[in-house]
Amino acid sequence: MGESAAGKVPPLTIDGHWAFDYTYYAGDAASRFFAELANRRIMGTRCPQCLRVLVPARGFCDACFVETTDWVQVSPHGTLETFTILTTSFPGLPEPPLVVGYVMLAGASSAVLNFVDGIDLTDPDAAGTAMLGRPPVTARFKDVCEGRITDFVFTLDEPA
Amino acid sequence: MRPVYLHGSAVSTTWRDASRSLTDLIFECVRTALGTAGISAADVGATVLAAHDLVDGRGLTSMVTAPAAATYLKDETRLGDDGALAFVLGDARVRSGSVDTCLVAAWGRASEGPIDEIAHALFDPFTARPLALTEIAVSGMRAARCLGDFPGYGRWRGAAAARRGVRPADPSRVPATAWPLRAGELPVWADVVAAVVLGSQPGPVRVGGVGMSTEPYELGDRDLTGLTALRTASAQALTDAGVDAASIDVLELDGLTLFDEALAAEAVGAAARGDGMSLLANSPRVNAGGGSAAGYCAPAMGLVRVARAAERLRNATTSQVGLATGASVVAAQVQAAVVLEGA
Amino acid sequence: MTGPAELAILGVGQTPYRRRHEGSTPELVYGAVRAALDHSGLEHRDIDLVIGGFAPDALAGENCPDKRFLPAAGAVGKWSMRINTGGTTGIAAAYAAMDLLEAGRGDAALVVGVERMAQARSVPAVFNSIFDPIYERDTGLSTVSMGALRATRMMQSWGYTAELWARVAERNFAHAASNPLAHIRTAYSVGDVLTSRMLAWPIRQLDACPISEGVCAVVIARTSAAARQRGRPLARVRGRATVTDTYNMGDRIGRREGDLVELLTLRMAAQRALGQAGLASAADADVVEIHAPFDHAETMAYAPLRFCAAADGPALVESGFGHRDGGGPVINPSGGPMAANPVGATALIRLAECALQVMGAAGERQVPGAATAVATGQGGSTQFSTCTVLSGS
Numbered sequence A: 001m002g003e004s005a006a007g008k009v010p011p012l013t014i015d016g017h018w019a020f021d022y023t024y025y026a027g028d029a030a031s032r033f034f035a036e037l038a039n040r041r042i043m044g045t046r047c048p049q050c051l052r053v054l055v056p057a058r059g060f061c062d063a064c065f066v067e068t069t070d071w072v073q074v075s076p077h078g079t080l081e082t083f084t085i086l087t088t089s090f091p092g093l094p095e096p097p098l099v100v101g102y103v104m105l106a107g108a109s110s111a112v113l114n115f116v117d118g119i120d121l122t123d124p125d126a127a128g129t130a131m132l133g134r135p136p137v138t139a140r141f142k143d144v145c146e147g148r149i150t151d152f153v154f155t156l157d158e159p160a
Numbered sequence B: 001m002r003p004v005y006l007h008g009s010a011v012s013t014t015w016r017d018a019s020r021s022l023t024d025l026i027f028e029c030v031r032t033a034l035g036t037a038g039i040s041a042a043d044v045g046a047t048v049l050a051a052h053d054l055v056d057g058r059g060l061t062s063m064v065t066a067p068a069a070a071t072y073l074k075d076e077t078r079l080g081d082d083g084a085l086a087f088v089l090g091d092a093r094v095r096s097g098s099v100d101t102c103l104v105a106a107w108g109r110a111s112e113g114p115i116d117e118i119a120h121a122l123f124d125p126f127t128a129r130p131l132a133l134t135e136i137a138v139s140g141m142r143a144a145r146c147l148g149d150f151p152g153y154g155r156w157r158g159a160a161a162a163r164r165g166v167r168p169a170d171p172s173r174v175p176a177t178a179w180p181l182r183a184g185e186l187p188v189w190a191d192v193v194a195a196v197v198l199g200s201q202p203g204p205v206r207v208g209g210v211g212m213s214t215e216p217y218e219l220g221d222r223d224l225t226g227l228t229a230l231r232t233a234s235a236q237a238l239t240d241a242g243v244d245a246a247s248i249d250v251l252e253l254d255g256l257t258l259f260d261e262a263l264a265a266e267a268v269g270a271a272a273r274g275d276g277m278s279l280l281a282n283s284p285r286v287n288a289g290g291g292s293a294a295g296y297c298a299p300a301m302g303l304v305r306v307a308r309a310a311e312r313l314r315n316a317t318t319s320q321v322g323l324a325t326g327a328s329v330v331a332a333q334v335q336a337a338v339v340l341e342g343a
Numbered sequence C: 001m002t003g004p005a006e007l008a009i010l011g012v013g014q015t016p017y018r019r020r021h022e023g024s025t026p027e028l029v030y031g032a033v034r035a036a037l038d039h040s041g042l043e044h045r046d047i048d049l050v051i052g053g054f055a056p057d058a059l060a061g062e063n064c065p066d067k068r069f070l071p072a073a074g075a076v077g078k079w080s081m082r083i084n085t086g087g088t089t090g091i092a093a094a095y096a097a098m099d100l101l102e103a104g105r106g107d108a109a110l111v112v113g114v115e116r117m118a119q120a121r122s123v124p125a126v127f128n129s130i131f132d133p134i135y136e137r138d139t140g141l142s143t144v145s146m147g148a149l150r151a152t153r154m155m156q157s158w159g160y161t162a163e164l165w166a167r168v169a170e171r172n173f174a175h176a177a178s179n180p181l182a183h184i185r186t187a188y189s190v191g192d193v194l195t196s197r198m199l200a201w202p203i204r205q206l207d208a209c210p211i212s213e214g215v216c217a218v219v220i221a222r223t224s225a226a227a228r229q230r231g232r233p234l235a236r237v238r239g240r241a242t243v244t245d246t247y248n249m250g251d252r253i254g255r256r257e258g259d260l261v262e263l264l265t266l267r268m269a270a271q272r273a274l275g276q277a278g279l280a281s282a283a284d285a286d287v288v289e290i291h292a293p294f295d296h297a298e299t300m301a302y303a304p305l306r307f308c309a310a311a312d313g314p315a316l317v318e319s320g321f322g323h324r325d326g327g328g329p330v331i332n333p334s335g336g337p338m339a340a341n342p343v344g345a346t347a348l349i350r351l352a353e354c355a356l357q358v359m360g361a362a363g364e365r366q367v368p369g370a371a372t373a374v375a376t377g378q379g380g381s382t383q384f385s386t387c388t389v390l391s392g393s
């Protein structure tokens, strides 16, 4: 005779660890984009078909499905198109609050994401509301560039 | 239902090409496949992709990678499963009449991630992971069973391995072995992209039939050397196409190791039980390009086999019939089979 | 040549949606599938295809967990495959089943969408890992901040406010209170939403979905095969479409064809699916389940679904649109994703809830007389959109 299947025991759990290390190949386009950051230049690539200047630089235009050709330097000045204020901490990142947003740089057809520094965030609602009007911003490079997107940050041209 | 034709295909096999990002590799292979089909991205009605998050090291890979496969403002979906299964879904899109042209693409870039560790994570955390199982270990168990049961496996393994071509010297390209597998019988890791264009208009290769089946997850519940799912899948595909196994001229069989390929040859009916290794050693019909030793990375391989079979049919001087198979992860739990007919 | 088969949903089975389930994944799947089969009147032997939906593996800490749970859905010896398109995974799995049925690869399919994200103890890190490792991960993007970037732009462009969005949240929570499967069943008020913890400005805790686990299973069949089920209610598939956009959110800022917050992909998918069903607008349906994990994201779908022009969205919210007693279409009678968002299942739940409504089988949350329903799906970087139209038999 078998035992009844209904006999309940406490559910078992075991601990697991999920960590896999990768080496991501940036490819020629992103490698050059990051190398140019060390020269304090923000570069885009132009699609020969739709003529958009894609920033950060891409090797191909996914809309037209053709390789990009020309490299174009865009202005460090642009418009803060949209943003958020991060209020929760995140492993491996600076302590919140942090402002991150998409900026359309002059001469670019697509917006680039980065941190926006130097904003008084003691009252996040006030700070956020004050920046809703698409304020002008400028990219500021760090003293030492490491070939990461965080080599530059944006700052507001006029205090919010 | 309407007939479906294969209009173009491409496979790229590279290793650690630092000049190319993953999306660059996908873009270039897809563009080549579209070129062989003589169409542009704008002509694609739908796209079916096969890629895996953990292999790609991207938490939701198709979010970042799909646009490199001509999906901009298109009907697109993605399997986290083998590329041959994606091919079957792509075939359905055209067969039912929902689109006229369907692109199928699959990839895996072994050089970016820890392939052995990823394979280990496939196994049950309670019952199998503590026992250090990987997919190579399962292939080792299959090989041991074959060597014990069938004298032909021991006799022909050397000759079959010799046909797999020259292996790269780089030790990071070959997994740690599991006895009784020898180095020349193992897969060679690669950065692999495959792309195929399917359409309703007559083309050089016709999709004759497809089949698929699934085995239990638990290895102890399976017939490890019988490959039950592949037997069912290939029988379905042959029936669907109205051909028998004996009339197949071109075989492209997906298997992680030489032994898995030999067992697949038996499962599809190309060799009698116990004779799979002999077939691999002696027949130019099977895996002419070297099989898993010519570059391997899941989940691209089933679509690679389909593309290789199509190439062989296109290059043949006579009208031939081909059979390609694709196996999913967890030691070939799901298998798909595709019959292709040359013009 | 015969045209595509007519398709219908015959049965739905769901686990409750909760923060955490103690059962194993195969056990949960088996329970939901058993319920879906029972509801459909079909037996396991009638099923030809089993399609599994599971989204980020890292959330479960298992690589390809589908291979472990599909046998529990009855896949052994049958066709099976796993779909993963992020947020749209569940509905993309249903579409794969429909595509195969239409091609004659079977008469009946089981679709199962699964989420086990409570197994991950590092959910934010997993959600950061979905972004481009080369250009964007270093900026701290997550699914919440990605949503917030859109919310801010909607405030800039159309004058939405936190108060307006809180009204949408309040309605979703009110509806969820009559859904016994919902994860959040507290009828939070506008005030509760506006004073909840800030996640990423302007999104607060109660503007956002919870982290939920659960399983949804749906039986789909060709209506020719379903004829044997005479007398049972059916949910007929009248239209469906899926559209994918570029990954790059920056490329959609100010894009001529459709800006980041204009949801071009949903506009295109809805146009096709509504057109197939002969509807001018989703407002012509009785029930609309909108796949939106945030209140602002629900309002972003209003213009693409043709409820109103984008600029008139705030006024539509102001009017009390979408309430159970509002006279117009009832939005999210289940409570929607803000009341339960198991990622790998959530888009399939939208379809399942619409099916239950047009079958008259939605219990406490039934909208009386519901005959037509529209379900949307949304995934990736608000990049994958689907729209499905169902009607009763």
Ligand SMILES: [Zn+2]
Residues within 6 Å of the ligand: A047, A048, A049, A050, A051, A052, A061, A062, A063, A064, A065
């Ligand atoms: Zn272009």
